[in-house]
Every structure is written in structure tokens, then in C-alpha cells.
Amino acid sequence: MNSIRINKKEYTVDVDKEMPLLWFLRDYVGLTGAKYGCGVAQCGACVVHLDGEAVRACVTKMKRAIGKEVTTIEGLSENGDHPLQLAWKDVDVPQCGYCHAGQIMSAAVLLRERPTPTDQDIDDAMAGNICRCGTYSRIRKAIHQAAELQKQKG
Missing domain, CATH: 1.10.150.120 ([2Fe-2S]-binding domain)
Structure with missing residues (x-):
């Protein structure tokens, strides 16, 4: 079974590897800070960090994210004090x-x-x-x- 680390917590990945990371974050993990804007990596509403790099989660496939560290706006700081x-x-x-x-x-x-x-x-x-x-x-x-x-x- 594959896993992904999101905001310092481990999650099992049992979804289609072609699924956009954004849908996994929102629909499977319940992290809704990253938004769906355009779906084609043009607006930036869905930006998250993948191993420290800013990526567009709407076009980043799960197969790229598996085994990596994802940080969302919810994980940027524990108390909203970044x-x-x-x-x-x-x-x-x-x-x-x-x-x-x-x-x-x-x-x-x-x-x-x-x-x-x-x-x-x-x-x-x-x-x-x-x-x-x-x-x-x-x-x-x-x-x-x-x-x-x-x-x-x-």
C-alpha cells in the first residue's frame, strides 16, 4: 500500500494514481484550504507544497505525490502564526x-x-x-x- 505524508501526518493512498492531488486533499483528507479555481494550473488557488516546492494541486497527479511530503495552508503553521x-x-x-x-x-x-x-x-x-x-x-x-x-x- 502506498502512503503520503500531509502536514506531518501519514495517509494511506488507495485511489487512482491519476487522481489530482487536490481531490485527495479535499475529498479524502478533508483539507479544504486549497481551492479549485481553474483546473489547468493557471490561477494558483490550489497551490500546496510538495517536498517544499510550490505545486498546483489541481494538475499534480497522485502518482507524483505518493511517498512525498505535502504541506497545505492548514499545515503552514500550527497556530496560524506564520x-x-x-x-x-x-x-x-x-x-x-x-x-x-x-x-x-x-x-x-x-x-x-x-x-x-x-x-x-x-x-x-x-x-x-x-x-x-x-x-x-x-x-x-x-x-x-x-x-x-x-x-x-x-
């Missing part, structure tokens, strides 16, 4: 909120790779995440704030 989550609240980023789990998960990889991102770094890293409400300036501000919070946590 610097990005705190900054998102402080800056009041979400309008409708649908895209923001994916936005935060993409931004988390950015901050891990570039702890002090420039506006251009942010624009480049976040270009694949669409916000229908257009909160891009608040997203950028929150990422800068999270970078500062991350430095303070040291």
Missing part, C-alpha cells in the same frame, strides 16, 4: 479570500528562497497567482511585512 498569515491579517489582504491560501503558499516559498524580496521578486514569484478582486498591492505589502516579521523571529 509571518505571512500574520501580515495577511494585519494588512487586511483578502477581499473575497478565495485565492489567498494559494497566494500565501506561493509567497512562503518565495520568502524561503529570497528572505528580503524586491518588488520585482514578488511580482515574478506571484505572477501565476490570480486574484479576481485585484488585491495585488496589498499582497505585495503583506509579503514585505512578512519578510520583516521573519527576520525578527530570526
Whole structure:
């Protein structure tokens, strides 16, 4: 039997290996933070981390995820106190909120790779995440704030 580790917990995988990871997360595990937006990896609402890499769960097949570590927005921090989550609240980023789990998960990889991102770094890293409400300036501000919070946590 195959298994997958999601948010530090082991799960048995007894599904079609062609099933998108997003459906496994939502329908089998009950983690609904990652959203279905487009189904073709264009909007970013479904971003999760697969062995630390930001991936689109709507097109990532279970056969790629088996045996790997998946982190969802629910597993980003135990108490919702990741610097990005705190900054998102402080800056009041979400309008409708649908895209923001994916936005935060993409931004988390950015901050891990570039702890002090420039506006251009942010624009480049976040270009694949669409916000229908257009909160891009608040997203950028929150990422800068999270970078500062991350430095303070040291």
C-alpha cells in the first residue's frame, strides 16, 4: 500500500494514481484550504507544497505525490502564526479570500528562497497567482511585512 505524508501526518493512498492531488486533499483528507479555481494550473488557488516546492494541486497527479511530503495552508503553521498569515491579517489582504491560501503558499516559498524580496521578486514569484478582486498591492505589502516579521523571529 502506498502512503503520503500531509502536514506531518501519514495517509494511506488507495485511489487512482491519476487522481489530482487536490481531490485527495479535499475529498479524502478533508483539507479544504486549497481551492479549485481553474483546473489547468493557471490561477494558483490550489497551490500546496510538495517536498517544499510550490505545486498546483489541481494538475499534480497522485502518482507524483505518493511517498512525498505535502504541506497545505492548514499545515503552514500550527497556530496560524506564520509571518505571512500574520501580515495577511494585519494588512487586511483578502477581499473575497478565495485565492489567498494559494497566494500565501506561493509567497512562503518565495520568502524561503529570497528572505528580503524586491518588488520585482514578488511580482515574478506571484505572477501565476490570480486574484479576481485585484488585491495585488496589498499582497505585495503583506509579503514585505512578512519578510520583516521573519527576520525578527530570526
